[in-house]
Amino acid sequence: MTGTLIETEDRREYKATRRRDLAVDLSMALATILAALAIGFVVMLVTGNDPVEAYGAMLTGPLERSFRVGRWLEDATTLTLLGLSVAIPFRARQISLGAESQLYAGALAAAAVAIFLPLPPVVAVVVPLVASAVAGAGMGLIPGSMKARLGANEIVATLMLNAIVVRVYDYLVNGPLKEPGSSAVHSKSIQQDSALTPLRDWFGIPLGRANVGLLLMVLTAVALWLLITRTPLGYRIRMTGSNPEFAEYGGIRVPRVIEWSFVIGGAVAGLAGAHLVQGVYGRLEPGLAGSLAFEGIVVALLARNNPLVVVVAGLFYSYLRAGGDIMEQQTDVGTEIVVVIQAVIVLLVTAQALPDLLKRRLARKQVAAR
Amino acid sequence: MDRAPARPTGSALQVRGLTYEAPTGQSLQGIDFDVAAGEIVGLAGIEGNGQTELAEILAGLRRPTSGAIRVDGTDTAGLDVAGHRGAGIGYVPEDRLRNGAALDESIADNLVVDRHHRAPLARRGLLRPSAVRDHAEHLIEDYAIRTPDASVPVRALSGGNMQKVIVARELSAQPRLLIASQVTRGVDIGAMRFMYERLVAARDAGAGVLLVSADLTELLALADRLLVIKDGRLVARFDDTSGLTEKRVGLYMLSVERHDPAHIAAGLEEVSAA
Amino acid sequence: MSAVLDVVLSSAFLAAVLRVSTPYLLAAFGGLVAERAGVSNIALEGQMLSAACTGALVAGYSGSVARGALCGVGVATLLGLLLAALRLELGADVIIAGIGLNLLASGGTAYAVFTLLDDKGGTSGLKSGSLPAVPLPGIESIPVLGDALSGQNLVTWLALLTAPVIAWLFYRARFGFHLRAVGEMPDAAASVGIPVRRVQYTGLALSGALAGLAGVFLSMGYVSFFVRDMTAGRGFIALAAVFLGGLRPWGVFLAALGFGTAEALAVQLGTLDVPPQLVSTIPYAMTLVALAVYAWRRTRQTGGEVAAAA
Missing domain, CATH: 1.10.3470 (ABC transporter involved in vitamin B12 uptake, BtuC)
Structure with a gap:
């Protein structure tokens, strides 16, 4: 009897972990893109360009005409x-x-x-x-x-x-x-x-x-x-x-x-x-x-x-x-900044330890919260 | 370990004149032995004396230099790993982390590596995820694998549960010969006991078991017959393990004593090399 | 045919071989050091490119060739350290991280040049100067060889010196021993007290510096400007040389020299009536064949079964 109780408990916890991991993965993907865009922003700023105008053109441009x-x-x-x-x-x-x-x-x-x-x-x-x-x-x-x-x-x-x-x-x-x-x-x-x-x-x-x-x-x-x-x-x-x-x-x-x-x-x-x-x-x-x-x-x-x-x-x-x-x-911003942004995304994505670190921290927090 | 005496029937494995020249590691020389269906044969020896090489040759992962191997009457020369499995070999490898499992894949996927292409798991060239899942849930229950779900990656399991996944896969294939290397290494007592029961049950169901272990207590508790390997040769053969002590076997493991080659090969029927 | 032979046997051709081989030699040794430290440096290409660009820009704006070269090498060294950090601290896949760094270098250099000079092509509008040639006194008097060697660039001499230095480092120096131990058996190395991480960081920094020197040679050796993506895959060829050379210093030296010779030959043959594109495939085709032969021989030595799983 206790065995099945433990099992349902286990299963619930496992499902919660899965959901949380998925959420972490999704938000990490989003965070990665935002971080890369932010780095691009800084680079443009430092090199004397107007990042707001540049991003405006870049992010809305492709949809403006059919x-x-x-x-x-x-x-x-x-x-x-x-x-x-x-x-x-x-x-x-x-x-x-x-x-x-x-x-x-x-x-x-x-x-x-x-x-x-x-x-x-x-x-x-x-x-x-x-x-x-x-x-x-x-x-x-x-x-x-x-x-x-x-x-x-x-x-x-x-x-x-x-x-x-x-x-x-x-x-x-x-x-x-x-x-x-x-x-x-x-x-x-x-x-x-x-x-x-x-x-x-x-x-x-x-x-x-x-x-x-x-x-x-x-x-x-x-x-x-x-x-x-x-x-x-x-x-x-x-x-x-x-x-x-x-x-x-x-x-x-x-x-x-x-x-x-x-x-x-x-x-x-x-x-x-x-x-x-x-x-x-x-x-x-x-x-x-x-x-x-x-x-x-x-x-x-x-x-x-x-x-x-x-x-x-x-x-x-x-x-x-x-x-x-x-x-x-x-x-005036060169299209090459896009390559830089892409490179930053690659580097962030391959830094595997980042999301794992986050997941472990979240898991620990959840255990502590009990 | 309580167990009834073995009731050996036919032959599960015949090895004759097996030699192997290892590029690295231990070479093997002139190995002759049999494992009957329905008996557990223990292979004792200090680690690194050729046990790994012998087990991997029998499983088809390495090719012997010369000699004949028959599994349930089938000559395994020239067969690949899948062919060896088809001939009736199951293998629990000594290092489960190295090749016993794909740690990042699910339990369900780990349980079907040798049968994923056959019905009922695959039909008309397509995998059937529901069948793979059912298969896994069935084995998880049967082997009391403690996990919340069949989709959990094997990496998340404890040593004992991971080993149960491997043993479940290998035994559920109903092999004629099971090679079990260091089955209980790094495994908790409960799981250890469970493995022992399963090995004896497999034996009683008619499988031959070659139990390779560094643990003499385990060998003496389980083996119906015992072989000792040293420097790539068999140096002793005990057809009756009752009354055998660890100390006595130890003398053979250390080459203090050895049996006459004629004794080791006694009574083995002739098998022609292919 | 005799026309080809005349060309090949001339001292001018020998000089060209040394010149063309220089970046291959340096980058290949960079790749070798990293490989031996257990971290494949796919980023050689990007490190060369960054160094070439930085060198030309800094030299152009500061007016000092030496400062430019130093900054170029410095940037490449930093990229080496960054690769090590991504691998060792953040668990990145070295191959993917290397690809990322190459992308970063390609985009970053082009963006920098465009932003600073408003030029898509390169820095030809900027006076940046080149590194000096070094005449060795007395060397001209040696027949044939003298003409080929005299007046070679400073970096070419350094490249030729790298081979014995790396060989000495690997097999005679403590650091080289540590490096090889770390690359082959990191756990064992750690257990005998070798500071694994520090050794790997140092190895990757050295690797980056060598690739950087190769890059600096490209933009400041015989020309005095940076062209967008001017490394043109040399970093990858150098990587191929590392494997072809069997991860041994003199083997890598010969392989890199072989690539240099093949390329110099392709340039010479281009003057004959053969399509230059086809001639220029020769070094790559040779590599492909050599790679297959080398792998085949190794497979036969170790016994075929094991190799497939590796």
Whole structure:
């Protein structure tokens, strides 16, 4: 009898702890963002700018006109896909920094199909998307296999691969794939049928280059969330990330799981490349991705590698980026301050001990209060 | 520990001519022994004399250099860890914090590592969270694991409860051979007693148990037969543990005395290496 | 082909190798010290960048090259300490913290340059001067080598000196012994009374300082201005050199020199009729192959099964 009483008591306390931990996590996320913005505020103040005006432009700017909203959503689509692409290997505790090479491989594959292969409607959209995912996956498989089969450091391997692929891409866009007769450096445009439908066709308001890729991104996030939480492979990825020796002991083929995590991540990064080609630019441009690949890592980290949260983090992060650009147009403050703010967020997020410290203090307080 | 005499039936494990050249740690040489279904065989020895290596070879975590291993009649050569488990091996590892559990994952997830891909936990390629949860709640009750919820991370459990999670997982797979290494290390008395009862119950249900322990009292209380390992070789075999004293076993552990190899291998039937 | 050989065997090429290798050598040794202290320094890139920017700005505004260089190295050292503090005090993941610091450096330097000079590109509008070349008396008389060595920058000499100094530090000095002990077995090191934290802080500070010197060389060695993101991934290449060199001083020295040679070669080959982008992939492709071969050899030595779980 007393046993069950103690158990219900335990359970109630556990649930309270869970609720409190969730509250702490949420408020820590909010506090982190506010702290980073505050640091940005101080930096602007010290460097002789008007932070109030700057933040005003940055935080309200992206919503002021519908095409700015479109710009934000278009950026968020690519960024979130990149965040999702690293979240999966991160879940397996593989520090894959290879989203850049995977994105460019995906962009090249999508462009090759969308420019040169005549296909009937609908198929013309799908085939390049598939091609980009396959190319990205292949680009993920290289460092994935090197890590899983040989134990080669994945950080170094992915960084080297990035360096190689970026240069090859640059060569192709400047050379063989450059549009003949054009003075500017870019490829031929993709065929009309291969373009991802712009959102303005649906809503009838100007939304810039935002397109159905947004929907594709949300679907990808849901699919990856299901993969992680509801499939045996997802379970293996989680266990491998949590304790690889335990996974191996339990009969999980750890090398294979590691490879899969790279391949899945690569495919998603490849899709990000396809989104840029088929949805945003309509062709290959030099330096297509800019610094997005690395910022995808930040987004994944902010979201603690939870695919659904990555969408929220991606939207938030892109909002800051879009706001930063508007801020620079309207005030004297450089858009780089946004990168500084982002960096501060990363550093605060990775300072794990802070929320744990808080949780423990709260727990102690609650015990004392009894 | 009260227990009925063992009623060994078929063979759970046959090890013949097992050698292992360890890159680091203790190598093994010419190991021959049997574990019958329905008996507990104790493996005594001062730690670091090859027990870890032997247990991990039997569990499929390391590959032997040569020799034959049969589990319930199945040759395990060339099988991976999952294959070893499929052949009927359960393993309670000596260092539960290292590879016995994923500490940051839930109890429920820790209980399914070897079976997450099979019905009823998974169907048509999808995990069934409700089945995983039911499975966990069932084992939590069965093994009296003290926790408010199956979603609690294993890290939050006491040593004894953590070990119960591992033992629950390994025994609920109904292994033909359970390798139990240092099962009661860092575990409170209540949990210790509980483990002993479970090991004997598993034996009586027909499992072979290889009990690896540094605790001679525990070995003498539980083992139906006893082997002693020293420097990677078996140096003694006692087919009757009644009347055996810790002091006497200790002499073998320290190499003061040793049995004739012929005695250790006596009566073992021939098993051809694959 | 003979044109290539002529180029490669010339003393000008040798001089170029030393010049190009300098930042790799310094940053790689910075990475090595940190790695051996048990804290991977992914922030090498950011430390170099911050040092390069600070050096050029301080030198430009104060008119003193030495002050600029010192401040540059100082900032990078502080970033090293910050990384150590994030890791040791706040339990941060070193890799993520490193990425964060790189981001901070990239954004911070660009913001500073834009705010101060209203220029998005760099500090070319600011006269900042460069560190002196050091002619060694008598060295010109050595054939071929003399021409290559004479007139090398002060920092290049320092970079070449770093190898024996680090080797001595690691294997002969007390601090080096402590550092290696802390990196390999922190618990054991603590139990014999080695002040683990202090050793790690010192190691990370030294690591940052070396990366800083590499950065200062970039903006004040042969040019006298800072360009946005001018490190261009050198910090990461240096990190690759650390692993390729097998975490040993002379191995790292050779690996870094190898990267320098490959890059210098790529520049030389660029004058031939080969697309420069493709030529410039050579050092990275070589690294990738070397990484695979090195890992493969290590896997074979230790027996394949263990490596997968590590």
